[in-house]
Amino acid sequence: MNTLRGTQLWFARSIMATGSDPASADEREAAHRLTAGPRLSSPERLDIYRRAYHARLLECLSDDYPALQHAVGAAAFEELCRSFIARHPSEGPNLNFFGRRLAAFCRDEGPFEPATRSFAADLASLEWAIVEAIHAASGEPMTLERLRDLPAEAWAAAKLVPNTSLRLLRLDHPVNAYFQAFKDGRDAAIPSAGPSATAVYRSGYTVWRMDLTVPMFDVLLALLDGEALGAALGRADRALAELDAADAAQRVTHWFREWVSSGLFAGVIEANREG
């Protein structure tokens, strides 16, 4: 079959093939279908496209996962990416979301030692949350005044509207600290396992990362899931049961002030009206 479709199917299959060198059968087919150039044979000419295909997708993943590339090293990162590209070739017109499955791929099939695999998956999760925050809509944030203006009787049933770019991560490694060290150009060893929680969100042109304690994470997650303020505050009280009531209230007030002033919320919905 040498129709246009047959030609395209052969060409795509040839350049998307894995491995460092084309198979001899491909070379014979290339010589049959393609002309030789002034200085290159037809298989050598085809190989330009094969290299470009892998290089382009590798570059895309490098752009999205610079800290992961730094952490595991260029060679291991390339091996990871080549496996990923073979398993998940792009099926859309856009590369913005090509790397969305890399964290899961690291966890399930990453070519790393088990300890590194778990860390790599966590770090990839953080870096992908940043990509998602970049591409998510982000409107005007809710002000502290808006929250203060909420009538006392409306507090318990009111629900906060999260910033649509907000992503919450609860991970098994302190990857945000590692990521910050990477951003600062500081050497950092791959950290030992240990629970961490981070909020990632965008305000204006800037993507922010905020470390969270486990109680903070639980309350924020509940609010994101649409829990009313009263129930979320009850959740916070229970999480801070070891503190006396005044200290707990002060701490929760501080949380909300920080979250709102940081732009984590876009508005508040009262039980009978929206605003």
Next chain:
Amino acid sequence: MANRFSLPNLGVGLGLRTVHYAHILEYRPAVDWFEVLSENYMQTAGRPLQYLEAIAERYPVVMHGVSLSIGSTDPLDRGYLAELRGLRDRVGALWVSDHLCWTGVGGKNTHDLLPLPYTDEALRHVVDRVRAVQDFLGAPLALENPSTYVEYTGSTMKEWEFVARLAEEADCALLLDVNNVFVSSRNHGHDPHEYLAAVPFDRVVQIHVAGHTDHGTHIIDSHIGPVAEEVWRLLGDAYARAGGVSVLLEWDADIPSFAETHAEALRAREYIGKSA
């Protein structure tokens, strides 16, 4: 000779790149126009779109795509086209262009600009699809001649003949990339002036220039570095044949400061005369 689509000569523009966003918004440099990569602002509701809208408020903007895949034998992606049209209308882009190529088949996208065999079968196929796209967009589509590294044994005409017949039969516009003309001509042993002589210049609405990388055995259209002297001279030739047309510099890797990039673009004026 103005182009038959009455699209304006915007002067000498620059390809908009992420690393220059902040500089452009802070200093508002005097740039004639920007070409934006369509897909960078599709399937996103976030920061890229914010930047583009802020820049499109201040500068003329044209959209240039890499994923239309006009030559693919897969069906046209109507969702992609709808988003493309929506973005054009949202930012007021003056026209939309893409490449004479295919980027994927069988549902897989290589994200590369792959060459077509230049046959009557391919010509009929692409003409039909260009007409469909233009109907959908309600405007002429400008197609760019690709840089290529292979030619098919089955081709029955030269690229420039294919381009000219396509433009006439599909009634579309052309984006003439003179760097691509140079790159492909060197890679295949053609004469770039023979290529230019065959171009229907009344359909050329825009010219691209860019740097390339010479590997000795072949040249890659890398969009790195300054424009080669031979390419500048092809620009002068093409510009004169077109009778004045929008010119744009693409610089996509190892991108220098905005000032340096813009200065390289403005070198075009040395080759196209004072009319730009």
